Amino acid sequence: MNNSWWRNAVIYQVYPRSFLDTNGDGDGDLPGVIERLPYLKSLGIDAVWLSPFYPTPNKDGGYDVSDPRGVDPRFGTLTDVQKLIESAHELGLRIIFDVVPNHFSSDHPWFKSALSSPPGSPERARFHFFDGRGASGDEPPNNWNSLFGGPAWTRIAESDGSFGQWYLHLFDASQPDLNWANPEVSLDFEKTLRFWLDRGVDGFRIDVAHGLAKDQILVDHRDPKSLSQALRLDFVGMTQESRAGLLRDVPFFDREGVHDIYRAWRKLFDSYDGDRMSVAEAWVYPSSRAARYVRPDELHQIFNFDFLMIDWNSDVIREAIERTLSEVAAVGAPATWVLCNHDSPRIVTRLKDANRARALALLTHSLPGSIYIYQGEELGLEDGSISDEARQDPMFFRTHGIDKGRDGCRVPLPWDAAMPNFGFSSQDPWLPQPAQWAKQSVNSQEVDPESFLSFYRKSLALRKSHPALNHETPIIWHHAPKGVLHFEREWGLVVVVNTTDYKVEIEVSATSNILHISRSGVHLANGHLKLPANSTVWLES
Numbered sequence: 447m448n449n450s451w452w453r454n455a456v457i458y459q460v461y462p463r464s465f466l467d468t469n470g471d472g473d474g475d476l477p478g479v480i481e482r483l484p485y486l487k488s489l490g491i492d493a494v495w496l497s498p499f500y501p502t503p504n505k506d507g508g509y510d511v512s513d514p515r516g517v518d519p520r521f522g523t524l525t526d527v528q529k530l531i532e533s534a535h536e537l538g539l540r541i542i543f544d545v546v547p548n549h550f551s552s553d554h555p556w557f558k559s560a561l562s563s564p565p566g567s568p569e570r571a572r573f574h575f576f577d578g579r580g581a582s583g584d585e586p587p588n589n590w591n592s593l594f595g596g597p598a599w600t601r602i603a604e605s606d607g608s609f610g611q612w613y614l615h616l617f618d619a620s621q622p623d624l625n626w627a628n629p630e631v632s633l634d635f636e637k638t639l640r641f642w643l644d645r646g647v648d649g650f651r652i653d654v655a656h657g658l659a660k661d662q663i664l665v666d667h668r669d670p671k672s673l674s675q676a677l678r679l680d681f682v683g684m685t686q687e688s689r690a691g692l693l694r695d696v697p698f699f700d701r702e703g704v705h706d707i708y709r710a711w712r713k714l715f716d717s718y719d720g721d722r723m724s725v726a727e728a729w730v731y732p733s734s735r736a737a738r739y740v741r742p743d744e745l746h747q748i749f750n751f752d753f754l755m756i757d758w759n760s761d762v763i764r765e766a767i768e769r770t771l772s773e774v775a776a777v778g779a780p781a782t783w784v785l786c787n788h789d790s791p792r793i794v795t796r797l798k799d800a801n802r803a804r805a806l807a808l809l810t811h812s813l814p815g816s817i818y819i820y821q822g823e824e825l826g827l828e829d830g831s832i833s834d835e836a837r838q839d840p841m842f843f844r845t846h847g848i849d850k851g852r853d854g855c856r857v858p859l860p861w862d863a864a865m866p867n868f869g870f871s872s873q874d875p876w877l878p879q880p881a882q883w884a885k886q887s888v889n890s891q892e893v894d895p896e897s898f899l900s901f902y903r904k905s906l907a908l909r910k911s912h913p914a915l916n917h918e919t920p921i922i923w924h925h926a927p928k929g930v931l932h933f934e935r936e937w938g939l940v941v942v943v944n945t946t947d948y949k950v951e952i953e954v955s956a957t958s959n960i961l962h963i964s965r966s967g968v969h970l971a972n973g974h975l976k977l978p979a980n981s982t983v984w985l986e987s
């Protein structure tokens with residue numbers, strides 16, 4: 447069995463802009479992350495993944511990078527990055543950075559020189575520039591839509607002021623897609639990966655990992671509108687099959703060429719000591735295609751987004767667990783589990799119920815593989831409600847407000863109820879914090895044994911100390927009544943989940959004890975277990 451640290455790890459996502467502001471500009475920063483590393487350590491996590499902190503015009507929350515080997519002054523300096531890596535390592539925490547290889551910011555020097563260079567020049571060949579369709583070239587080269595809404599192509603003015611070529615951007619117009627068929631692009635990324643690996647980073651989260659190869663660049667998409675609909679994470683109620691139908695045969699996703707890129711990256715990672723890792727953000731359908739990214743000579747992990755969208759339904763949850771475990775096992779990779787991230791509604795908001803959120807979290811913390819926790823998830827935060835005037839997400843602007851975008855899950859963290867802006871910043875935060883977050887601040891929850899925070903700390907501590915949880919041991923399913931999941935992790939941990947809105951009673955081993963519960967009201971006597979509505983229990987037998 448491969449015992450690499452990342453196989454069964456708990457990895458905490460920091461969205462630096464919303465974590466802690468130490469210089470009073472309303473945006474979080476790297477010294478803020480360094481300051482709160484002891485808090486992160488106290489949660490019982492193994493690693494911290496940081497969303498981008500690179501220089502950026504910030505048109506897409508920093509996922510529009512204008513220098514992948516630099517640090518945006520809003521966040522700090524390279525010295526801060528070095529200190530962050532070292533301080534984390536001193537505490538026994540690993541550090542993972544985000545790389546954004548699908549696109550650069552339009553502020554990157556490469557794109558600026560592409561604009562001032564003629565069609566057909568080597569400067570333009572780093573991106574996807576094409577002449578338009580139609581007699582005067584005023585129609586985009588194909589019918590692809592941006593995932594943020596509107597067309598995926600923007601027309602430029604040539605240096606003489608005439609109408610010019612079009613360039614591809616799967617996201618905002620400020621995020622031109624890179625041409626990975628050009629060796630200059632892969633060389634530059636190799637430089638970036640080495641730059642951070644040399645500084646001691648333990649791994650990378652790879653943004654839009656399924657999007658790099660564009661061998662069908664001029665092929666129309668058969669159904670461009672439905673694609674953006676299928677990718678909307680708040681589009682709940684959509685089954686896996688209907689989503690898969692909409693997402694099948696997308697000409698710019700999941701092309702064979704991406705795997706050559708990751709085979710080369712894997713060789714690079716393996717040439718470093720210290721068990722460096724990578725995790726792909728790749729939305730691929732059907733889910734069996736995900737395993738192709740984590741074959742032994744490719745990446746280490748791929749996010750499994752099933753739980754990010756899952757219905758609170760025991761059959762659907764069981765199917766997702768079984769399918770995920772068997773798909774990744776076929777290639778020897780560990781599973782991953784994600785309840786929240788910076789692109790999707792927070793779990794309490796999505797399930798519309800804190801009890802359900804806690805029950806799903808306790809179930810998730812009992813599964814083999816790696817768990818990703820998004821900052822504030824451990825506080826049970828809901829999405830902030832943001833007025834249209836305060837919104838910043840390009841998705842909101844490009845869809846003319848039809849899609850509200852992702853600002854709600856990015857509201858800065860509440861640390862201390864008694865301080866201005868709940869201790870996040872001495873100035874107004876870049877997004878407003880809900881008043882009721884006073885009760886949910888870290889300091890209010892630390893002193894409450896029933897709080898979300900105490901609940902997360904306990905399950906993560908048990909995950910580390912319990913022999914059934916600190917390895918990737920298999921799951922054995924037991925028969926359970928409708929709406930209930932009942933399974934066992936090898937070496938004595940039994941998990942029972944009640945997804946119904948009423949109390950259920952089931953028989954378990956007569957020698958069982960309760961280890962952890964997601965809510966009060968659980969009773970166990972002589973193997974007779976009573977579970978309240980929407981709850982999970984861990985038992986030791």
Ligand code: BGC
Nearest residue numbers: 506509546617653654727789
């Ligand atoms: C990131 C998003 C970002 C997009 C474009 C992703 O999937 O997680 O936040 O907007 O890539 O870079």
